[in-house]
Amino acid sequence: MECISVFDMLKIGVGPSSSHTLGPWRAAERWIKELKDKNRFDKVEKISVDLYGSLSLTGKGHATDYAVMLGLSGADPERIPVDTIDVIIASIKNTNTLLFNNEKPLEFNPKTEITFNRKFLPFHANALTFTATINGRNYKSTYYSIGGGFVVQEERKVAKANKIIFYCTFPYPTETGVDLLKFCNDLNLPISGVVLENEKSINDENHIDSELSRIWNTMLECMYVGCHTEGNLPGGLNVRRRAYDMHQKLKGDLPYQSPEEWLQVIRKTEVKFRQILKWVSCFALAVNEVNASLGRVVTAPTNGSAGVIPAVLMYYMVIENHEADFEHIKRFLLVAGEIGSIFKKGATISAAMGGCQAEIGVSSAMAAGALCELLGGTPEQVLVAAEIAMEHHLGLTCDPIGGLVQVPCIERNSMGAIKAINAAELALDTDPNNVKVPLDKVVNTMWETAKDMNSKYKETSEGGLAVGVNLVDC
Numbered sequence: 001m002e003c004i005s006v007f008d009m010l011k012i013g014v015g016p017s018s019s020h021t022l023g024p025w026r027a028a029e030r031w032i033k034e035l036k037d038k039n040r041f042d043k044v045e046k047i048s049v050d051l052y053g054s055l056s057l058t059g060k061g062h063a064t065d066y067a068v069m070l071g072l073s074g075a076d077p078e079r080i081p082v083d084t085i086d087v088i089i090a091s092i093k094n095t096n097t098l099l100f101n102n103e104k105p106l107e108f109n110p111k112t113e114i115t116f117n118r119k120f121l122p123f124h125a126n127a128l129t130f131t132a133t134i135n136g137r138n139y140k141s142t143y144y145s146i147g148g149g150f151v152v153q154e155e156r157k158v159a160k161a162n163k164i165i166f167y168c169t170f171p172y173p174t175e176t177g178v179d180l181l182k183f184c185n186d187l188n189l190p191i192s193g194v195v196l197e198n199e200k201s202i203n204d205e206n207h208i209d210s211e212l213s214r215i216w217n218t219m220l221e222c223m224y225v226g227c228h229t230e231g232n233l234p235g236g237l238n239v240r241r242r243a244y245d246m247h248q249k250l251k252g253d254l255p256y257q258s259p260e261e262w263l264q265v266i267r268k269t270e271v272k273f274r275q276i277l278k279w280v281s282c283f284a285l286a287v288n289e290v291n292a293s294l295g296r297v298v299t300a301p302t303n304g305s306a307g308v309i310p311a312v313l314m315y316y317m318v319i320e321n322h323e324a325d326f327e328h329i330k331r332f333l334l335v336a337g338e339i340g341s342i343f344k345k346g347a348t349i350s351a352a353m354g355g356c357q358a359e360i361g362v363s364s365a366m367a368a369g370a371l372c373e374l375l376g377g378t379p380e381q382v383l384v385a386a387e388i389a390m391e392h393h394l395g396l397t398c399d400p401i402g403g404l405v406q407v408p409c410i411e412r413n414s415m416g417a418i419k420a421i422n423a424a425e426l427a428l429d430t431d432p433n434n435v436k437v438p439l440d441k442v443v444n445t446m447w448e449t450a451k452d453m454n455s456k457y458k459e460t461s462e463g464g465l466a467v468g469v470n471l472v473d474c
Contacts (some may be wrong), residue, residue: 001175002345003168006199006337007211009344009366010309011149011299012218013077014085015291016405018303019126019350020055020062020459023145028071030151031130031141032101046133047072047098047106048113053120054352055128055145057460061235061403063294065114068128074102082296125352125458147350147358148301148340170198175345177383177439180338184379191369191379192331195338209330215298216329217259219287219310222297224259226286233292235404243286250279263314267322276319280421281414284311288410301340301349304356304405305363307413309336312367312420316374328374335373336366339386346440347447351398351459354450356409360416361393361446367420372427385427387439389420394442395449397457399464408465 013022035041049068051059059065069092070077070085092098098108121127126145131138144152172183172194183194199208227247233239252269256262271279287307291297300309313332317324340349343362348354365386372385393416401407456463 001168001173002341003170003173004337004341004344005202006195006334006341007215008150009148009299009301009337009340010215010333011078012215012296013149013299013303014067014080014082015294015297015303015306017062017064018149018299018301019145019147019352020058020064021067022077022149022299022303023067023126023147023151024051024055024064024128024143025067025071025077026149027128027143027145027151028068028130030143030153032072032074034141035132040132040134040139041101042104043134044100044104044106044132045135047100047108048115048131050115050117050129050131052117052127052129053125054459055126056116056118057462058400058403059116061400061461062405065110066294068114069098069108069110072101072108073099082294085294120455124350125455126350145350147348147353148344149299150344169201171201172198174338174342176443177342177386180342181379181383190331190373191338191382192334192373195334199334209326212330212333213326215333216313216326218296218298219300219313220259220263222290222295222306223283223286223310223314224262225295226288226290227262227282229289233289233406234294235292235402235406237402237404237406239292239406239410241289243282243289246278246282246285250275250282263317266314266318271319276315277418279318280311280315280417283314284308284413284417285410287311288405288413292404292406292410300336301344301362301366302351302359304351304409305359305413305416307410308360308363308416308420309333309367309370311413311417312371315417315421316371320375324374332370332374335370335382339366339369339383342439343390343443343446346443348450353458354446355396355453355458356398356412357390357393357396357446358450359398360412361390361396363413364389364393364416364420364423367417368423368427371420371424375424375428377424377428378432380432381427381430383439384430384432384435385420385424387435387437387442388423388426389416390439390442390446391437392419392423394446395453397453397464398459399457399466400459400461401466403461403466 284307368389369386
């Protein structure tokens with residue numbers, strides 16, 4: 001059974017994509033460690049990278065080549081000042097030199113050393129192979145970005161079975177909703193309580209609180225930046241940022257100087273009924289506009305769906321409970337992370353494998369369940385909320401125009417957030433004993449749907465909305 005921490009599901013990184021940007025970035029870091037562990041790093045004379053499948057087909061729009069170069073340069077996606085990204089990339093392109101792990105200058109021409117191969121490798125749709133030349137011999141390592149920033153290497157002994165072996169050390173390991181409910185009943189704890197007990201088995205609670213606070217502050221800052229930045233998004237589609245204009249119409253006149261003060265101002269603002277959905281949409285759009293411009297976001301569970309969870313959590317704090325504090329944020333994120341892990345174990349959170357149901361669908365389910373617990377739902381109702389949210393995203397394709405995480409991706413975060421709120425409210429009025437479709441059935445159905453889905457609707461930009469759109473006119 002796979003042991004997935006909430007910090008695996010909610011990662012801080014750089015946009016626009018967790019599987020196409022953060023994953024390859026982390027893969028480059030792991031390859032460097034592999035070279036060092038084998039005492040090969042100092043002997044490397046030349047490096048090159050091959051991208052396969054979805055990483056190739058939408059790699060340019062997802063900045064996969066940028067991510068690889070940044071990872072090879074030794075930059076940390078959690079800490080790098082995002083305004084230095086273009087500077088680093090420009091330096092590599094202009095000098096045809098890459099400072100390998102910020103230690104060793106190597107000749108590196110991105111046009112010839114990064115190859116985009118349309119071929120799909122059998123293990124996963126997102127594959128990349130690093131090659132190091134040492135004394136005239138090539139040493140290759142292949143990594144797979146399996147969604148949400150998770151990266152694995154194909155193990156020879158299980159490659160034919162197309163699976164990965166995991167080991168879990170949590171005291172209350174869960175793979176399904178049934179497992180989770182059993183522990184809730186046995187321990188007489190809400191879902192957040194069970195998740196916290198698992199997290200405490202690997203970290204002390206002060207560290208858990210500190211990291212959850214850092215995740216929330218990153219989400220809050222991301223919404224703040226998105227709401228205060230105007231203009232067009234990069235990439236060639238000339239998509240105008242909408243969160244700025246929406247925010248200007250919604251916000252009050254009270255002054256503020258920081259994201260924290262901004263939150264307090266919004267909580268004091270009188271919100272009319274018809275403005276609630278606009279605020280939620282504004283929060284979601286803001287996050288994914290930042291994501292689309294290579295800003296810092298939190299994968300939740302992916303970058304492409306990063307706006308849903310912060311938007312729904314802001315809804316709770318701004319609309320439902322003005323007295324909400326860190327304990328509420330903590331519970332929300334713990335529940336969201338656990339629900340996301342159930343989908344990852346039983347299905348996928350990779351759009352290249354499952355379409356957008358694996359991103360927006362999962363994020364909506366995560367947010368719905370988390371909101372349901374904060375609104376007083378039982379563990380059973382929390383899973384009902386997650387089930388309802390996913391049920392109405394089944395079959396959602398991934399067809400990004402121009403390979404960019406912009407159209408229809410940004411708006412889908414708004415729709416996913418609204419569905420999550422609706423699902424939570426429906427679940428609170430539902431008797432779990434009368435539910436016909438349990439969460440585990442929906443997870444299984446999502447995976448079967450993913451396997452049946454035509455590959456051109458899985459983050460390839462070869463079908464759906466991405467076909468026949470004139471980018472110049474956009």
